[in-house]
Amino acid sequence: MGNVAMAEGAMAAGLQFFAGYPITPSTEVLELLSHRLPETGGTFIQMEDEIASINAMIGASLAGAKVMTATSGPGTALMAETISMAACLEIPFVICDVQRNGPGTGFVTAPHHNDIMQCKYSGNGEYEVIAFAPMSCQELFDLTIEAFNMAEKFRCPTFILSDAYLGHLHEQVRIPPAKELEARVVERLPPDRETKRFFTFRDDAGAIHIPPPPRVGQDPFPAYLFSQPHGADGIPVEKDRALEFIERICHKVTDNVDSIAMTDEYLVDDADIIIIAYGLPARVSYDVVNKARSTGIAIGLIRLVTVWPFPYEKLKQLIAGKRVLILPEMNQGMIAGEIERVMDELSRIERIPSIGDIHHPDSIMKVVKEVARKS
Amino acid sequence: MTPKPEFYPNEQPEHPLTLKSMMGAKEGNFGSLFCAGCGYGIIGQLFTKVFDKEALDPLAYPLVLGIGCYTQMVTILHHGIQKIVALHGRAPAIATGLKLANPSLKPIVMTGDGDCLGIGTNHFVHLCRRNLDCLVILFNNGIYGMTGGQVAPTTPKGYKTGTTMGPAFENTIDGVQLALAAGASHVARITIAHPRTFMKYLKTGLKHEGTSVIEVITPCVTYFGKKNVDNGGNSLASGGAMLQWIRHSTTWRNQAALLDDDELAGKYVIGEFKLDGGKLEYSEQYDQIRKRAMKSGDDGTV
Numbered sequence: 226m227g228n229v230a231m232a233e234g235a236m237a238a239g240l241q242f243f244a245g246y247p248i249t250p251s252t253e254v255l256e257l258l259s260h261r262l263p264e265t266g267g268t269f270i271q272m273e274d275e276i277a278s279i280n281a282m283i284g285a286s287l288a289g290a291k292v293m294t295a296t297s298g299p300g301t302a303l304m305a306e307t308i309s310m311a312a313c314l315e316i317p318f319v320i321c322d323v324q325r326n327g328p329g330t331g332f333v334t335a336p337h338h339n340d341i342m343q344c345k346y347s348g349n350g351e352y353e354v355i356a357f358a359p360m361s362c363q364e365l366f367d368l369t370i371e372a373f374n375m376a377e378k379f380r381c382p383t384f385i386l387s388d389a390y391l392g393h394l395h396e397q398v399r400i401p402p403a404k405e406l407e408a409r410v411v412e413r414l415p416p417d418r419e420t421k422r423f424f425t426f427r428d429d430a431g432a433i434h435i436p437p438p439p440r441v442g443q444d445p446f447p448a449y450l451f452s453q454p455h456g457a458d459g460i461p462v463e464k465d466r467a468l469e470f471i472e473r474i475c476h477k478v479t480d481n482v483d484s485i486a487m488t489d490e491y492l493v494d495d496a497d498i499i500i501i502a503y504g505l506p507a508r509v510s511y512d513v514v515n516k517a518r519s520t521g522i523a524i525g526l527i528r529l530v531t532v533w534p535f536p537y538e539k540l541k542q543l544i545a546g547k548r549v550l551i552l553p554e555m556n557q558g559m560i561a562g563e564i565e566r567v568m569d570e571l572s573r574i575e576r577i578p579s580i581g582d583i584h585h586p587d588s589i590m591k592v593v594k595e596v597a598r599k600s
Numbered sequence: 601m602t603p604k605p606e607f608y609p610n611e612q613p614e615h616p617l618t619l620k621s622m623m624g625a626k627e628g629n630f631g632s633l634f635c636a637g638c639g640y641g642i643i644g645q646l647f648t649k650v651f652d653k654e655a656l657d658p659l660a661y662p663l664v665l666g667i668g669c670y671t672q673m674v675t676i677l678h679h680g681i682q683k684i685v686a687l688h689g690r691a692p693a694i695a696t697g698l699k700l701a702n703p704s705l706k707p708i709v710m711t712g713d714g715d716c717l718g719i720g721t722n723h724f725v726h727l728c729r730r731n732l733d734c735l736v737i738l739f740n741n742g743i744y745g746m747t748g749g750q751v752a753p754t755t756p757k758g759y760k761t762g763t764t765m766g767p768a769f770e771n772t773i774d775g776v777q778l779a780l781a782a783g784a785s786h787v788a789r790i791t792i793a794h795p796r797t798f799m800k801y802l803k804t805g806l807k808h809e810g811t812s813v814i815e816v817i818t819p820c821v822t823y824f825g826k827k828n829v830d831n832g833g834n835s836l837a838s839g840g841a842m843l844q845w846i847r848h849s850t851t852w853r854n855q856a857a858l859l860d861d862d863e864l865a866g867k868y869v870i871g872e873f874k875l876d877g878g879k880l881e882y883s884e885q886y887d888q889i890r891k892r893a894m895k896s897g898d899d900g901t902v
Binding site: 241242244260263264265266268270272273274276277278280281282283284285286287288289290292306307310441442443444446448449450451452 | 622626659660662664671674682683684685686687690693694695696697698700701702704705722723725726886889890893894896
């Protein structure tokens with residue numbers, strides 16, 4: 226099951242602490258980890274709500290543990306305030322958002338990729354996040370490990386955007402041998418004793434450095450931790466340096482977009498029609514591209530493996546001169562808006578929204594054929 | 601960058617504990633950031649005094665503060681303690697994470713009446729329910745001081761605030777009764793007019809294994825005192841008048857047993873309400889579960 230693969234991926238990445246609150250369709254993650262964590266010496270706690278979950282989680286992260294929580298859209302909304310605080314204090318953590326239909330309570334067991342914007346923009350202030358959009362159980366396992374690594378390296382809110390169907394999808398997963406897994410995991414480093422720098426800073430040459438986070442119960446520690454614009458030593462700075470601070474916590478991600486953002490380009494070079502997709506619709510789209518190619522349509526696929534940070538420059542180059550961009554999304558077109566920012570005047574976008582259900586390959590194929598006929 | 605303020609080189613701190621405080625240890629001297637007549641300076645000083653006297657390891661007692669005027673207390677608290685300022689009301693949840701990830705720690709939560717009994721009641725209740733090894737110091741000044749004197753869930757009936765049309769009329773919440781009902785194993789209430797007893801409770805709380813809740817009644821002269829008068833019509837606009845008012849509004853627990861409900865209306869009952877050293881603490885309980893799970897060798901695959 227997708228949720229199980231995600232939980233096992235987290236265990237493989239060295240998860241030590243999980244705090245959560247039951248919410249359909251993510252509950253299996255909690256149920257499994259409540260057993261798996263104590264067996265390996267970790268800690269599982271079911272908190273009183275999602276707000277408490279994320280706060281307990283960042284408390285544990287400050288104490289040096291690798292942490293995660295699993296929730297759905299409404300839970301992520303409750304967590305927004307603390308996501309923003311943790312982004313300010315650069316606390317590493319992973320949130321698994323098993324997305325369900327909305328707004329409001331919605332259809333709780335139906336998928337809807339409606340947290341694409343929420344995961345980045347829900348909290349107050351300006352900050353960057355990293356978000357993965359897996360499309361299979363194997364990827365839920367592999368990308369969860371990658372998400373933990375990114376959280377440790379870049380110390381920003383890190384999301385895994387699963388959904389109600391993917392979370393409950395049953396398929397085979399290959400779990401590599403322990404040695405191979407160990408080599409893939411990035412460990413938490415102790416705070417820097419010599420420089421006493423705890424937060425992202427720029428060196429004299431202007432390069433960004435991300436030191437390991439401070440750890441409660443160990444020296445050195447900042448004079449106090451307060452989620453205000455602060456310097457590398459953690460001491461809050463004056464208003465006139467707030468912009469510099471915001472730039473630091475944003476640029477540590479956006480400057481490294483090439484090493485964080487993952488895309489898969491499939492038959493893109495000679496295509497004049499491009500499908501751009503992420504998550505489950507991408508899986509459908511590979512099939513659509515193969516079928517369309519067999520009928521002689523010059524079509525390709527750009528799959529976004531990570532949604533945030535958005536690889537604007539890379540996509541700009543990839544879609545330059547392409548005639549039609551087809552966006553099958555399980556929402557009204559959230560990423561289509563981002564594509565509009567980088568596409569040239571000659572291209573046009575065809576949105577294929579699907580809410581509450583995954584796209585049937587035929588529904589995408591129909592659009593592909595129509596578009597191809599018009600050329 | 602703003603220039604660092606220059607201190608008088610020959611000036612000696614007025615108070616011997618100044619150098620133990622965070623800013624005092626850093627700068628050689630430091631004053632209080634609080635309004636005249638505020639109780640937080642006294643609480644910060646008493647806390648630092650007890651912590652210093654008991655010679656506790658500061659690294660084992662991380663401090664999690666909520667949001668309120670008392671957040672400024674970080675500057676005057678013991679310099680060795682690691683201080684984390686949580687979001688409004690969320691301090692108990694952060695303390696839960698700290699304690700469970702590293703059971704050798706004993707978090708101290710400093711929270712206010714708006715923080716703990718308003719926005720964060722849920723977290724406070726569940727912290728007490730779990731009996732997590734943690735000391736909660738709850739400051740009750742009956743008003744939202746930092747935002748300028750709005751009505752709090754603890755504002756006594758009949759007193760004026762910034763957001764009530766006329767005097768406050770809502771029923772108040774009792775932090776001590778709430779903690780008792782939720783299952784905290786050490787519960788006490790005291791006022792800053794009783795500093796020695798406060799220090800005694802603080803020592804007990806620091807050594808107690810389990811949730812310890814100490815509510816401290818403290819005055820807010822600027823936003824409560826200046827707007828209100830006592831029952832006799834006397835102004836409360838000074839620290840001294842507020843301290844008198846607090847003294848007159850309190851009854852010791854043993855005396856309260858003899859009074860009926862009408863006589864107790866509007867009174868703060870002070871004293872130690874519960875001290876149960878035998879109640880199992882959460883992280884210890886979880887440790888037993890963890891040991892059992894690790895022994896069973898069940899890999900838990902579904």
